[in-house]
Amino acid sequence: MEYTTGTPSWRLVMRRALRVLRPRRRGQRQGKWSIGVPLIALAAGLLFTTSATTADGTALRDDRRPQLAQLITDKRERLDERDKEAAELRARVDAESQRYAEVNQPVKEARQRADAMREQAGFTALGGPGLTVTLNDSSRRPTDTGPDAPQNDDLVVHQGDVQAVVNALWAGGAEAMSIMDVRVISTSAVRCVGNTLLLHGQVFSPPFTITAIGEPMAMRRALESSEGVQQFRAAVADFGLGYTETVERNVTVRAYDGSSDLRSAEVTE
Template sequence: MEYTTGTPSWRLVMRRALSALRPRRLGQRQGGWGLGVPLIALAAGLLFTTSATTADGTALRDDRRPQLAQLIADKRERVEQQDERASDLLAEVDRDSAKLADTDVPVKKARERADALRQQAGFTDLGGPGLTVTLNDSSRRPADMSGDDVQNDDLVVHQGDVQAVVNALWAGGAEAMSIMDVRVISTSAVRCVGNTLLLHGQVFSPPFKITAIGEPTDMRRALESSEGVQQFRDAVASFGLGYTETVERNVTVRAYDGSSDLRSAEVTE
């Protein structure tokens, strides 16, 4: 609601309120409403006038969604710039340590031990045969489905669905894996916010593509024996969700290029 002028209404309310508070003629009764109405009108007039003064001819409830969207875009751009800066600094440190390894024996041995573990840790590209699994939301709506128990949650891919596929592929002997072309390592965590996927600070929308390097037959067998995957397949038939398996003759899973710093860790027994 907009208020542009408030002075005339304020004067009218004051005039009516003072008129109501004047002493009435002798013998004329004045009920409780006779005193209450002017006070209510006086408070309402004060509220309207305050709102008009505050608004100053503008809408009091502006739509702030464009400002919030711009703020998110600015923050995302700043994060991307900082990630690029961090990658440049890491590359510079790697070049300096490699140069130092030519003359420093302990540094050379430490780099050799680290290089031997880079592939297992996911810091090198890996190619070979594999399997790609794609999960997608349903194109249907609850109103289009027969039955009253169909909810929106039944028609979207959830975190547990993605995690079930990932766990099954690891159990089937996957040597390397990526989700939406982002390398999955030991510290990766799959999180879903609504129907979007959050991985290493990046947000992805469905369909979700999971690619694993390994023996396709073994991984497909592991998917078939996974209870979580079978539940999603049942939902595919019931609610129209998307599920496909594609055998890859030769596919490359890119190296992980994010931060490897640990915030907390525990030693397992």
């Protein structure tokens, strides 16, 4: 719909209103609509003029999804740049501390203690036999009707599903783990936003791949005994969700390269 400027619209409305309100000749009957029409015309003119002023030459119902997608892309690019800059700064700090440790004995001893714990903390790559678990959304759509028809929540992988697999793998003796090729450490938090996974500031879409280093059969038994994994497997049969386990003869879980700063911590009893 195209709007004209406010002044011509008002002039047209006023002319029509005055024409209707003009005294009629004797013998002519004035119906009820003769009074209502100018009021409706005045309201319509006011509405159109207000809309034209508000639009200011633009569409009032413009689709803002492209702008939102571009905003997300820009934010992600800025985050990647900052992650790269942070990694470079950490490398410089590590190089400087290593150089200083060559002439300072306390610093050298502190670095040796830290290096001994790097593997356990997840800051070194680890390879060996393991197990890969893949979770995926269903290809079905909630088009069926009835009490037993699947809902949207029935057809997607949830945070609890990913967390159940992660916990079962740790319980099965996993020595190292990665989700979507991102190393999982003690401070990692698995969160889902809609049907996307948020991990260490990165967003991933399904299928979600979880790889763990350890004895494959022990981890498979832990998965079979996990209540959360059992519930997801039941949903696989009912709603067509994706679940696969792949035994790895030799797989590498890369080192964690993000920030290790803690915001809060408590000493366990």
